[in-house]
Amino acid sequence: MSRPKNQNYKGHGLPKGKEREQRASIRFKTTLINTLMDVLRHRPGWVEVKDEGEWDFYWCDVSWLRENFDHTYMDEHVRISHFRNHYELTRKNYMVKNLKRFRKQLEREVGKLEAAKCDFFPKTFEMPCEYHLFVEEFRKNPGITWIMKPVARSQGKGIFLFRRLKDIMDWRKGTAGKKLTSLEAQPARSAINPSGSHDTRSSDDQKDEIPVENYVAQRYIENPYLIGGRKFDLRVYVLVMSYIPLRAWLYRDGFARFSNTRFTLNSIDDQYVHLTNVAVQKTSPDYHPKKGCKWMLQRFRQYLASKHGPEAVEKLFSDMDNIFVKSLQSVQKVIISDKHCFELYGYDILIDQDLKPWLLEVNASPSLTASSQEDYELKTCLLEDTLHVVDMEARLTGREKRVGGFDLMWNDGPVSREEGAPDLSGMGNFVTNTHLGCVNDRKKQLRQLFHSLQGQKKVPS
Numbered sequence: 001m002s003r004p005k006n007q008n009y010k011g012h013g014l015p016k017g018k019e020r021e022q023r024a025s026i027r028f029k030t031t032l033i034n035t036l037m038d039v040l041r042h043r044p045g046w047v048e049v050k051d052e053g054e055w056d057f058y059w060c061d062v063s064w065l066r067e068n069f070d071h072t073y074m075d076e077h078v079r080i081s082h083f084r085n086h087y088e089l090t091r092k093n094y095m096v097k098n099l100k101r102f103r104k105q106l107e108r109e110v111g112k113l114e115a116a117k118c119d120f121f122p123k124t125f126e127m128p129c130e131y132h133l134f135v136e137e138f139r140k141n142p143g144i145t146w147i148m149k150p151v152a153r154s155q156g157k158g159i160f161l162f163r164r165l166k167d168i169m170d171w172r173k174g175t176a177g178k179k180l181t182s183l184e185a186q187p188a189r190s191a192i193n194p195s196g197s198h199d200t201r202s203s204d205d206q207k208d209e210i211p212v213e214n215y216v217a218q219r220y221i222e223n224p225y226l227i228g229g230r231k232f233d234l235r236v237y238v239l240v241m242s243y244i245p246l247r248a249w250l251y252r253d254g255f256a257r258f259s260n261t262r263f264t265l266n267s268i269d270d271q272y273v274h275l276t277n278v279a280v281q282k283t284s285p286d287y288h289p290k291k292g293c294k295w296m297l298q299r300f301r302q303y304l305a306s307k308h309g310p311e312a313v314e315k316l317f318s319d320m321d322n323i324f325v326k327s328l329q330s331v332q333k334v335i336i337s338d339k340h341c342f343e344l345y346g347y348d349i350l351i352d353q354d355l356k357p358w359l360l361e362v363n364a365s366p367s368l369t370a371s372s373q374e375d376y377e378l379k380t381c382l383l384e385d386t387l388h389v390v391d392m393e394a395r396l397t398g399r400e401k402r403v404g405g406f407d408l409m410w411n412d413g414p415v416s417r418e419e420g421a422p423d424l425s426g427m428g429n430f431v432t433n434t435h436l437g438c439v440n441d442r443k444k445q446l447r448q449l450f451h452s453l454q455g456q457k458k459v460p461s
Contacts, residue, residue, distance in 0.1 A: 012054055012055055012058075012072060012075065025047050026043075026046045026047070026057055026392045026393070027046075027047050027048075027049045027054060027055045027056045027057070028046050028047070028048060028049070028056065028057040028058070028059070029048070029049050029053070030058065031061055032059060032061070032368060035369065035370055035376060035379040035383060036368045036383055039380055039383040039384055039387070043384075043387060045393070056077060056078055056079070056392065057078070057080075057392055058079075058080045058081065059080075059081040060082065061365065062082055062087075062364060065080070065084065076339075077392070077394075078340055079340055079341070079342060079390055079392065080341055080342075081341075081343065083335050083337070083338065083341045084336045084338060085336055086343055088331045088334045088335055089328070089330075089331045089335070089362050090362050090364035091151050092124075092149055092151045092216045093126045093214055094151075095121075095361065096216065098331050099118055099121055099326075101330070102118060102329065103115050103119075106118065117322055117326060118326050118330075120323050120326070120356075120357060120359050122219040122220070122358060123137065123218070123219040124217070125217045125218075126215075126216055127215040127217050128214075134217050139165075144220075145162075145220040145222055145265065146161070146162055146163070146168075146217050146218065147159065147217075147218050147219075148160050148161075148162065148168070148216070148218075149216050149218065150214070151214045151215060168217070221350055221352055222265060223353045224352055224353070225351040227256075227258070228258075229262040229263060230261070230262055231259045231263045232256045232257055232259065233256070233257055233348050233350045233351075233360060234255070234257075234297065234320075234347075234348070234349040234350075235254050235256075235257060235346055235348060235366065236250070236251070236254040236320070236349060236436065237250075237344060237346060237382055238250055238251070238324050238328075238344075238345045238347060238409075239251070239344050239389055239406060240328065240343045240345065241342050241389065241390070242337055243328075243332050243335045244337040245411070245412035246328060246332050246410055246411075247408075248328055248409050249389055249406040249407065249408055250321070250406070250409040250434050250436060251405050251406055251436075252297075252406075252407065252435050252439075253296060253297055253382065253405055254296075255294045255296055255378065256294065256297065256300045258293040258294070294371070294372070294374070294375060296378070298437050298440070301317070301436075301438070304316070304355075308355065315355070316351070317434070318432070320349060320357045320436065321409065321434050321436075323349065324409065325409070325410055327359060327362065342390055344366065344386055345366070346362070346363035346366025347359070347363075348361050348363070381440075382405065384404065385403060385404030385446075388404050388406075388446065389403050395450065395453055396453070400449065401415060402433075402449075403446075403449065404442040404446050405440045407434055407435050408433055409432065409434050415433040416431065416433060417431040417432065418431065
């Protein structure tokens, strides 16, 4: 393939354009100095490159993607850690738009029963553009609590709760003329948009116009499930290797993040009560760094089973599986699927008192900085297994249903826990291949997996 003669044009992986299995070393690049760097540096045969050096694998940040993706030629084997327009799922306003559109599509094509499976996000309005619709809804249910979130920020920044329309009018006056700094400006919607679900504009147009900061107003879940009187949400990891066809893996481990203060609706201004982000909680005066505010998902699952029985827990975790799959399907035709891209998403799920899970948001760059030793071990294993699935070393056959702590959840259709082709006619005996919060014997599984793969290579074809 010829390369354009363009001084802004960069090529990666070019000297290694042979068969994948012939690569002796993998050159990696990242700007993140945390658990990820530790994992990459300790991976056998991986070599770090800096600055403008040639690379085979780049765990990039989203700003690099925005500025460089279009000007970079990547050889067949090269991989980067984000899809080009990942924000279709990870911006709070775009995620809700895509889910609403997908729900309407399901209702039209399959019926209301299937569409109802998308009812896992709270009633949400984009501000300021849906302000009048919001006011209409607000007046229908006076006295309930709403939460305002900026669409493009993380770690709990800019979030507040309110119950009076006056609060939102004050906010609206305050933001009407407020412009974003260039760093916070929203990325341009991609000019390549297969579904036509949103207005598109080119990157060049976007550079000249820094938009007003958008928020979403979302109905606050007033009846969260509490443990020890405290609110929590769940962080779950989903790895997407392809959107067309959709191929998604679910990690067995994750954690519940607790607020530091007992839950009450009497003080809606106290962020330590309502926001479970570690970045917020660790600023609490009585935060204990050793104790932290996290439970591993295995402990959480066992706790629920002891309180509500295994059937209720199976139903809850099956409902969460539905959230992961439906949310990915809602953006499947919008995301630009590129063979060089993969994405490790951090899902934030809230459970209410009826054991119903709610999707709060999806993160494109879930925190990889550890807040405790247990957290460090979880994230180290998560990242090692992510690299096993991405498979730069070309060791896998492509038929694996489990790699370390990852279970193949969706492969152009649901994946059965049983071996062989599943009978999907009535879905009667079908059990999804997910094990969230179950035992993660990843080391043993990886030993067996790579041992059997070595054995297969030795057998003459």
